[in-house]
Amino acid sequence: MQPSLKSALRPYLKETILGPTFKLFEAALELSLPIFLARIIDRGIAERDHSFIIHTGLIMLAVIFAGLINAIICQYFASVAAQGFGDRVRRDILKHVQSASISSQSRIGAESLIVRMTSDVNSLQLGVSMLIRLGSRIPFVIIGSVGATFIIDRTLALILLVGALIFALIMTIVIRNSFPLFDRVQDQLDHVGVIVKESVSGVRVIRSFGQKPRQRRKVFNAVDEHERAVKQVAKWSSIMSPVTQWVMNLSICVLLFTGALRIDAGLLTDGELVAVFNYVVQILSALVVVANLVVIFTRASVSKKRVEEIYALPMDDSPEGVLTLHEDLTEDGHIAESMTDGPCPASALRPGENRVIAASSAHDEVLAFEKVCFSYGALKNKDKATMTLSDIDFRISKGQVLGIVGTTGSGKSTVLALAAGLYRPSSGEIRIMGQDSSYLPVEQIRDSIGVVPQSPKLFAGSVADNLRFGNSEADNDLLKGAAKTAQAWEFIKQLPDHLESKVDTNGRNFSGGQKQRIAIARAIAKNSPILALDDAASALDRLTEFALYEALLEDVKLSKRTLVLVSSRIAAVVKADIILVLDDGAQVGLGTHEELFDCCAPYREMAESQHVERQVR
Amino acid sequence: MAKNASLLQGMGNLSPDADTLSQVNAKPSLKVFLRILSSSERSKILLSMITFFSLIGCGLQVYAPYFVRRTIDLMTQADRVIIGNDFSVRVNLNMSRITKHLLFLVVIYTLSFFMLWLMNTMAAYIAASVASSLRKQLYEKSDRLPIGFFDRSRDGELETRFVYDIDAISEGMLQGLVQLFSLIIIIAGTLGFMFALSFRMTLIIIPLAVMTVIIATQLAKRTSKQFSRQQALVGELNSLSDEAFTGQREIKLFNYRELIETRFNALSSDLYRVAQKAQFYSSLPNPTTRFMNYLVYILIATVGVIFGGLSVGQISAFILYWNNFSKPINDFTNVTAQIMAAFASAERVFRVIDMPDAVGNGSRGPLREEDFAPLTERQSSNPVAGHVVFEHIYFSYTPDKPLISDVSLEVQPGQTVAVVGPTGAGKTTLINLLLRFYDVQSGVIRIDGQDTMQMSKIDLRRRFGMVLQDTWLFSGTIRDNIKFGCPEATDDAMIKASKAAHAHGFIKRLPDGYDTVIEGSGTGISEGQKQLLAIARVILAEPSILILDEATSSVDSLTEHRVRDAFEVLMRGRTSFVIAHRLSTIRNADLIIVMQNGNIVENGTHEELIEKRGVYAAMNGFEKIQGART
Structure with missing residues (x-):
């Protein structure tokens, strides 16, 4: 179900309607004030009737007090509706982003998503709040003032209307012209910031290449461009407030002149003139607010588009059918335990689904790729040369170790991403626990495979929180065991609070090697049937790396899980049962170390360049 | 108020930190x-x-x-x-x-x-x-x-x-x-x-004006309390959504969605409660000021007429004056706060501008014409043999912790020097000194007999080409990045350099090839590929002396092997300094320098050092053992 901004506002329908209603009361009360003032002047002053003046003054006092109360109630409703709406939108955004696929998310990018989550939601909130607070008040004040003037004197009302129209026209021109310029100024300033940031982070490279003058010119150009943009916007912004004042004051002059003519003709009283005078001031100040409202609503509508862009992201490929892992797993007590709350087979099985046969035919098969091809972009032509992966074909069983080796950019990580269901293959079939993964819900795929990415990400919280990431029920003993296998326990135990020690955002307070080991422990603690390490020991020193692999192999023997090791170093995978060799997205070899060493030239070339010999065991 | 708050949010990680904010008391x-x-x-x-x-x-x-x-x-x-x-x-x-x-x-x-x-x-x-x-x-x-x-x-x-x-x-x-x-x-x-x-009427009105200001500032105080609480929550929410968005891969892999959502929703509700109060309080001054304005109108029309004897014209004028008067008074506090903040900012900016320059900098003072001369012209003017001498140099980053002490070294033109040693031994510092990113405290570094302190830094650094540990790419196309060292190079030369660096293959496969724009982090270019680009950049610049600071650490061994082939061609006839952890890759070096605690403890060729059975031999043996065991 796609969320929408409307549905986020719906729970606050009451506030959205009641708020403006109270505001209308306030506006109506305000509009009555000039009439009272006129009566004071025409009767009170003219007839020197002090008690009438005091009496009217008290009524006016009551009116403005009632107005204040109404306004405060409206502000309250506005704050509830706007902030509540923002809260809903934020939740919707997060929820939808989480259910969108990784590839569609990258279209917007994490940084932009954060901006949309914060500043765009803010401007939407402001829009809602202003709609409630001023959306009804302003039109009412304008129409009411013109109407009241109309009752007092038609000619003056017409003049007023013309004046207001001219005023609105000028405002529109100024805003229309300056608004895009303001955005450009902000963009230019951001640009200046980016280039300076670049100059700071690249200071060594810039200096060592003797490119200081060039970078300086780049910065100066950006600064000059920003200055030009500011000056351009200044042409418009500096006229804004003087021109509004000017038009306002000129309208008063015109009004006084016509008023004088009308009084001269005996058609208007003094009090009425003062009342009209007040309506003019009210209308014109309302129009100034309109100008600001236009800016706020324009911003909000831009933000609306940006948030709706998120809502339009395609969802993570939803499974077309659901098959349970239940049957296969009952034989393995250990894994079956963690899977018991999976869906019941009878209800999940689709009648006439022939996939079941495939599932039972390879009983021990844990992971299999069959002629899998993949391309990140849309497939225009099925040219295998441009594919990221082509014809990947292998199968591994329970308790086995699969090694994947290849050069940088050969597609090793992509194989893992496909196995974990982060992407769907362009063609071919991936089977997990004997079942076609495209028929499995993504949650189920991801429950069966624990991946340690190349540059793992830690989350703010405690070390234990991070280790429990994939298994919230894990007890401390399990975490400790996982940490020991991952060679992380040594340093965790030296931390002030051991497992409860704090992890900063992005794990900034840990070294690269420590982060990798925590991430490995995290994946082990998940207790999934498949454990996959994507070059996850690159920041470890040789001794630790060696100990890690020994411990992992030991763990595989005990837990009967399947281990996938991805590395660019042959030494890391020599002990694997099967090694998959990738080159430029193509599978160039599959077999044991010895087999490959004998028959796979690229593999032998790699091994020799890394000083790994044929006999290793 | 609301505007200020959202501005602060927008500033994100660029906002002045607590430390700099504490210095805001500038006069x-x-x-x-x-x-x-x-x-x-x-x-x-x-x-x-x-x-x-x-x-x-x-x-x-x-x-x-x-x-x-x-x-x-x-x-x-x-x-x-x-x-x-x-x-x-x-x-x-x-x-x-x-x-x-x-x-x-x-x-x-x-x-x-x-x-x-x-x-x-x-x-x-x-x-x-x-x-x-x-x-x-x-x-x-x-x-x-x-x-x-x-x-x-x-x-x-x-x-x-x-x-x-x-x-x-x-x-x-x-x-x-x-x-x-x-x-x-x-x-x-x-x-x-x-x-x-009207003297009397004005005396009556002034207290009201003062009251308006007092009410406004009191409300602002309450509001700012709510705003600072809101700010803190927004900060938390930002970092949580940062994690949630940048960590999507992990969250998906570990099925962590619901837990993140629960945490986020709780935080968002907290923010709702605080922000609702903040917005409500911040929206109060408006109707209150309006109320006070009307109160003044009523006073003018009643008290003014009865006790002040105001005429109709005077009433109108008074209302206009009041309008002229009340708005600026409300603006006054905002403007003064803005000015104070500006002075604090000025102090911070001038503190940087008033810092002492780097000594003996070639580009000191205003820009000179020659700074803008095309690089090739300048380069051709100083052919370098590449004879490098360190004479009794001493250096430390902090006075109390001496790092490099009495290091001497001579490198013949065209030699390849490998610098090895544990982290913190001073390997990178040696390079920093060579390029004069830092200056030696005593001792002399000579390049072709010339004291580097006597050379302009531009002149000095132009002779070097380096690939650093952290690859630096700037926002721009791949073409611009490769041509960074010599913008006037032809595309053919660029492609030749890319091929030599084994970067051409993956660049070709990018959507826009050499015109692919690199921005920030998310561009689908891996760390290793970034390094290949940096290597292509150096190859294209054809420097006289090469520096490779763990240059190939993120590239896999096969790629590294290929890149080293390219480097070997490049290094032929050029003095090169190589800093690497993998001992196997520096076997062919003419000179291996082993550093420990800021000193050169051994130097010689691979064979000589193995013969010596010292630190290097031990390190090498260790590697060997590892290789055999895995």
């Missing part, structure tokens, strides 16, 4: 102000013109209601003379005098409009040019600062000075001061006219 000083002005040539003349326009413009603005009153009185007092009990009596107004007054008013308003417009435009122009020239000053300064400044300063510190502090200066100090000046003229002028109109 406004004339000296600082004049220094800011002096950064733009015509600013003093413009500023005096602004003062003049502002005096006239605001003065006229204040003067105008006087004529409004006279006009209304002409209309109503004429009335009063003739009026009887019968409303139908025709009133005779002095239309010619009214017309004259009104025409005069139109002239006054129009004049003041032009004055204020000019004033605003000029203020904006000065602000923009001052900001621009301050930015250039600051950048030029940063160019002259020693590299240690960048190593010591926190992430984003210089950018904050550059973007936000200078913006605060130009907006706050220039625009703010102009505004403050007009506010003072308007408030003082209006007050004078009000007293002239």
